[in-house]
Amino acid sequence: MSHDDARIYDQAYRPFAGGLASPRSRFLIIAANELRQAWKSKWFKRIAWFSFGPLIVFAVLVVVAARFDGLGGQMEDIWMPFWGIQMFFAMLMVFFIGRGAVGEDLRTGALIVYFSRPVSFMQYLTGKWLAVGVGVLGVTLVPGVVLAIFRWLAEPDAGVLDFLFWLGSLLLLSGLLALCMGWVVLAVSALSGRARAAGIVWVILFFISFGIGEGLAEATGIYELNAVGFSQASEQLARSLLGGGGTLGEVFWFSLGQLGWALLGLVVVLIKLRRWMRV
Amino acid sequence: MIISCQNLDQAYKSHRVLFGVSFGIESGCTGLLGPNGAGKSTLIKTLLGQLPLRPGRVQVADRDPATEPLRVRQSAGYMPESDVYLPGMNGLELCAFCGQLSGMRRADAVSKAHEVLYFVGLGEARYREVDGYSTGMRQRLKLAGALVHGPELLLLDEPTTGLDPAGRDEMLQLIDDVAHQREINVLFSSHILRDIEQTCDHVVVLNEGRVLFSGSRDDFQHQESRVLHVKVKEGREQMAAGLVSSGFEVVSREGTGHLEVALSEGQNADAIWKTARELNLQIRHLAPATVSLEQAFEKAVDGEGTSP
Numbered sequence: 001m002s003h004d005d006a007r008i009y010d011q012a013y014r015p016f017a018g019g020l021a022s023p024r025s026r027f028l029i030i031a032a033n034e035l036r037q038a039w040k041s042k043w044f045k046r047i048a049w050f051s052f053g054p055l056i057v058f059a060v061l062v063v064v065a066a067r068f069d070g071l072g073g074q075m076e077d078i079w080m081p082f083w084g085i086q087m088f089f090a091m092l093m094v095f096f097i098g099r100g101a102v103g104e105d106l107r108t109g110a111l112i113v114y115f116s117r118p119v120s121f122m123q124y125l126t127g128k129w130l131a132v133g134v135g136v137l138g139v140t141l142v143p144g145v146v147l148a149i150f151r152w153l154a155e156p157d158a159g160v161l162d163f164l165f166w167l168g169s170l171l172l173l174s175g176l177l178a179l180c181m182g183w184v185v186l187a188v189s190a191l192s193g194r195a196r197a198a199g200i201v202w203v204i205l206f207f208i209s210f211g212i213g214e215g216l217a218e219a220t221g222i223y224e225l226n227a228v229g230f231s232q233a234s235e236q237l238a239r240s241l242l243g244g245g246g247t248l249g250e251v252f253w254f255s256l257g258q259l260g261w262a263l264l265g266l267v268v269v270l271i272k273l274r275r276w277m278r279v
Numbered sequence: 280m281i282i283s284c285q286n287l288d289q290a291y292k293s294h295r296v297l298f299g300v301s302f303g304i305e306s307g308c309t310g311l312l313g314p315n316g317a318g319k320s321t322l323i324k325t326l327l328g329q330l331p332l333r334p335g336r337v338q339v340a341d342r343d344p345a346t347e348p349l350r351v352r353q354s355a356g357y358m359p360e361s362d363v364y365l366p367g368m369n370g371l372e373l374c375a376f377c378g379q380l381s382g383m384r385r386a387d388a389v390s391k392a393h394e395v396l397y398f399v400g401l402g403e404a405r406y407r408e409v410d411g412y413s414t415g416m417r418q419r420l421k422l423a424g425a426l427v428h429g430p431e432l433l434l435l436d437e438p439t440t441g442l443d444p445a446g447r448d449e450m451l452q453l454i455d456d457v458a459h460q461r462e463i464n465v466l467f468s469s470h471i472l473r474d475i476e477q478t479c480d481h482v483v484v485l486n487e488g489r490v491l492f493s494g495s496r497d498d499f500q501h502q503e504s505r506v507l508h509v510k511v512k513e514g515r516e517q518m519a520a521g522l523v524s525s526g527f528e529v530v531s532r533e534g535t536g537h538l539e540v541a542l543s544e545g546q547n548a549d550a551i552w553k554t555a556r557e558l559n560l561q562i563r564h565l566a567p568a569t570v571s572l573e574q575a576f577e578k579a580v581d582g583e584g585t586s587p
Contacts, residue, residue: 013398016429020382
């Protein structure tokens, strides 16, 4: 076969001669791609937009409460229902972003696509987690901060310290939730192999984790056992921080509960992907 | 030298796969030839830094995969043997994502993905989901993904696996085009001799984890040949008789006018020239008989081959 025979294709192709970026930031590309793929789902888009609905409702409530002195005492209670609803939206976001994140890569052999390119194992894991984390933070931290700003502007008694406390609390709550939900869903995905199965298991796990903690706490009378379920732990942490009256011990245990789940998820993912760890 | 290996060992747990592999590959298209289980894929994975460091020294595009695996993978494009894809993505998205993973800016990656997909013949199918691609289309897509960032070196692991004859020919044409028209260095692993014969200038022959030969394809075919073609101006029969009396095994080939002279151990072409001089005959042609790559490969693998 002569070389001329081979010229049956478009001859416009020339090898890329431009510069290539340093391999250090590949996790951002992986995370962006995960989010881009999730964004293709119309349900994901709807949920993303709907997740800002409660913010509007609660912002109106904050303004109304500030206008009427008699409602001022109810302000502390605004955070709890707000956090509960946003957690639900976070669960849905995680469902769309994380359910196939690792499992589908394992099923289709896509790990070779990543690891035959300048992507390290840590960058891969970080990128996968970051996509889920961004989804969680997008529906918890972002509307939470906006609501905190509303409340600070609307409530005459709220000072800068109050605002900073809300901000810090929201950061801790959202960060722990992102950490925990991210690694748990990646573990579920890695174990299930198929996105659909992983999604179902994830939703069940989210609701069961409410019941486990609550059940154990009620059965034993030890309030801190609410930390055993990650969703219950997050709700109780929100109650301790933003509901007022929580002790440092409670904050510690509910944070530890979520960190434990995150660690468990990470260990499961590492075990499932162990043959790629040296890459 | 684009790839250099010295005394490379590789093993999966206690099972050794490569034994002191040493070879060097110059620029161009090189075939990595060996039967199934010879260690070709393991060697490619080692070159990409996907397997842990073992005794030996490897350089790929002047970089050590053991210490700079990410840099090596940035300068190389890899087309794996297995069917790999990211579900839910179309051809263009997947190809552009491969470019981004290799370090291209998104705009460059998308632009180049269009170009390379047309090049591999997937221009019309680039917006279709990869899940619905045929085997041949996926093979082309893998090639496009390996090419999109303009690698110095292209590592192709059994690129014609699963293709029908027409698809195979087209894939070989593409590889030939990439290596000889686009001047990208190619290491092409295959157990199909015809594929290597059609596209490669150099060969590395691997069997049971050991290199049997490394060098140009012509040298391989000629080295494996211990037969010379001899043509004299006149007196063909006289020359044949002279060679036989000098201890050569001669086979006359009807029609071509050549004498086929088999060299035994210790014999070389000098004795043929000497015989012709003694008989006062004029040699018009004296060259090693070219054996097919298949014959050469069979000899090498059967233990008759030459060492590198």
